[in-house]
């Protein structure tokens with residue numbers, strides 16, 4: 624009999640890629656209240672979609688029953704939104720994670736994997752970011768992701784529940800929403816480039832990020848979910864830094880766009896440099912299968928299909 628997995632937030636960008644990955648080899652349940660996700664992301668995916676919130680005890684109980692592995696991705700995902708609504712962020716991200724862990728324990732699940740974030744490192748200028756660095760969360764979003772990691776550790780130590788936290792760096796790929804108020808750089812730049820519209824960059828564009836193709840985020844999630852040994856916190860990135868300006872130029876070149884780059888005033892609180900140390904994840908036996916250039920080509924092709 625194939626294993627049963629639950630993906631919270633499975634109708635979102637990353638969650639829907641994970642659901643697709645598991646659909647042919649496992650019984651997949653998705654619990655998602657469509658706060659920022661879209662049911663259309665799961666079109667053609669063999670899964671049981673339960674529209675509902677992780678904060679709804681009955682919905683969570685129904686979704687988690689029989690699940691061996693739980694991939695907990697449901698969250699308030701935006702830093703600016705978390706600053707505007709800190710209490711709602713804490714309820715959804717921290718309390719929501721506690722409820723998922725409690726329900727997992729009650730249901731006898733084997734493993735919970737949390738989608739955590741590089742935001743936890745804050746604006747400490749040291750690069751690369753190593754998991755053992757002192758966390759310096761600078762937003763309610765980062766604070767709640769750190770609290771989630773601590774909760775996973777607590778349930779592992781106190782109750783023997785299998786847990787792994789993965790700190791994602793800057794994830795990109797098809798189905799990432801360029802229209803959301805809090806959209807990320809890659810989907811915005813591609814959407815603008817395909818229309819030959821100007822691409823806006825805050826500041827000089829010299830700020831660097833570790834962009835990771837969603838294929839490798841999915842692979843890391845599945846690897847952690849299936850592992851008996853991975854119980855700590857792991858960065859997931861390529862360990863390669865790319866400036867925002869170079870990213871915009873690469874997208875313009877790959878799309879053959881006539882877009883011009885325009886510079887806006889720097890954004891307050893923007894982190895200058897962020898790149899992952901990937902040593903811990905690599906020594907756990909995981910290897911990336913994709914790359915930024917493969918990911919960009921795939922994402923541009925997907926955006927072109929949507930536009931056609």
Ligand SMILES: NC(=O)c1ccc[n+]([C@@H]2O[C@H](COP(=O)([O-])OP(=O)(O)OC[C@H]3O[C@@H](n4cnc5c(N)ncnc54)[C@H](O)[C@@H]3O)[C@@H](O)[C@H]2O)c1
Nearest residue numbers: 632635636637655656657658659660676677697698738794
């Ligand atoms: N995209 C990135 O670069 C990135 C980086 C670091 C961490 N993460 C984390 O990865 C996870 C997935 O992010 P994403 O980029 O796919 O965002 P997303 O917004 O596409 O996915 C989040 C999903 O969670 C769902 N959700 C929100 N509240 C819910 C609730 N109460 N109950 C059930 N479902 C709920 C949303 O509807 C959405 O489908 C998040 O936890 C995010 O914090 C993402």
